[in-house]
Amino acid sequence: MELTAACTPGGPCPPQVLLERSRGALLGLAVGDALGAPAENTKPSEIRARWGRIEGFVTDDPSGTDDTEYAIFSGLLLARHGSALTVAHVERAWHHWIADLDEGPFRGAGFSERGTLENLRRGLAAPISAQHRHAWSDGLAMRAAPFGVFAAGRPAEAARLVAIDGTVSHDGEGIYGGQAVAAGVAAAMAGAGPASVVSAALSVIPSDSWTARSLRRAVTAAPRGERAVRSAVVIGGYPWTDLAPEAVGLAFGAFAACRGDFADSVLTAVNMGRDADTTAAVAGALAGALRGVGAIPVTWASAIGPVRGRCLPSMRGYHVLDVADLLTPETETPR
Known part of the structure; x- marks a missing residue:
């Protein structure tokens, strides 16, 4: 059963509600990622030609991409340091878990991550490590949901923390994208309605930024449906x-x-194509945080297992639900 009630204004959410929303946000991210992965870099016309309309998993072995693995990476880092997180912590984690390992062949990391790793391996430090050709990518937005989970009901704190994480790999609009997602998830975690979730996202980024203008255009077009949003x-x-x-x-x-x-929300994002795994992962995190893990169809939820380490070998074996539980430490996990 999905959650619909908001938490008491000005007060904490009941622990069990927080846990349901934490799990909803991160499992929702993983589900969206896996649903959208086959449609990545496609046009709606290509989706229609191949599948008609995507209404569920279109492969026999659905799995997530770098979106889920990097979200776990950032979630584990945040669980370790909490609000005391610093850029130095993030930079050390990139070295320890990614850059200093013998990674083998390229396995699907985005261009922003590859650029960051190249800079770190050359000895560059943050924020110079984020000076590459793809600093405005959605690579921070894809891993931003854990910050909203951790800072439930505190969009500004979620935005502050995700910007610290992003300093190593992103700049400018890349940072703003991550902040908007983290703040939106933080608001949804407290039960804010969709309009308030959008307002929270806009409140933490410059109003004249490209990200803010794009977000406002999308939301204005939303009542006219999927095609209008895409256009x-x-x-x-x-x-x-x-x-x-x-x-x-x-x-x-x-x-x-x-x-x-x-x-x-997730299927709409998937069927718009483009970077479908990331857009569906973000939409899934927002809706999962708002509605709780019970809103995720069982057949979709049950298909998500521990990540396989295809992008980040050091993340192999972690499950997003374990990270969700780590980010709500005051909650006693049901056995």
Whole structure:
């Protein structure tokens, strides 16, 4: 059963409600990632030609991508340091878990992550490590949900913490995209309605930023449906689909168009194509935080297992639900 009630204004959420929303946010991210992965870098016309309309998993062995693995990476880091997180902590974690390992062949990390790793391996430190060609990608937005889970009901704190994480790998609009997602999830964790979730996201980024303008256009178009959201946000002719202002706008547009319904929000994001795994992961995190883990269809939830380490070998074996529980330490996990 999905959660619909808001927490008491000005007061803490009941621990069990927080746990349900934490699990909803991170499992929702993983479900969206796995649903969207086959449609990544496609157009809606290509989706229709191949699958008609995607209404569930289109592979026999669904799995997530770097979106889920990097979210686990950031979630574990946040669980270790909490509000005391510093850029030095993040930089050391990138070295310890990723950059200083013998990673073998390239296995699916995004361009922003590859650029960051190259800079770190050359001895560059943050924020210079984020000076690469893809600093405005959605690579921070894809791993931002754990910060909203941790800072439930505190969008500004979620935005502050995710910016610390992002300093190693992103700049400018790439940071703003992560902040918008983290703040939106933080508001949803407290039971804020879809309009308030959007307002929280906009409150933590510059109003004249590309990300804010894209997000506002998407939400304004949302009542007219999926095609209108896509038309309002997508940059025609631009070769890269993982630009943060576009991906974040599409994700919030899908969430707003479906009024926070989990399945509809995620499938809307998937069927818009472009960077579909990330947009669906973000939409899933927002809707999962708002509605709780019970809103995720059982067949989708049961398909998500421990990650396989295809992108980050050091994350192999971790499950997003374990990270959700770590980020709500005051909650006694049911046995």
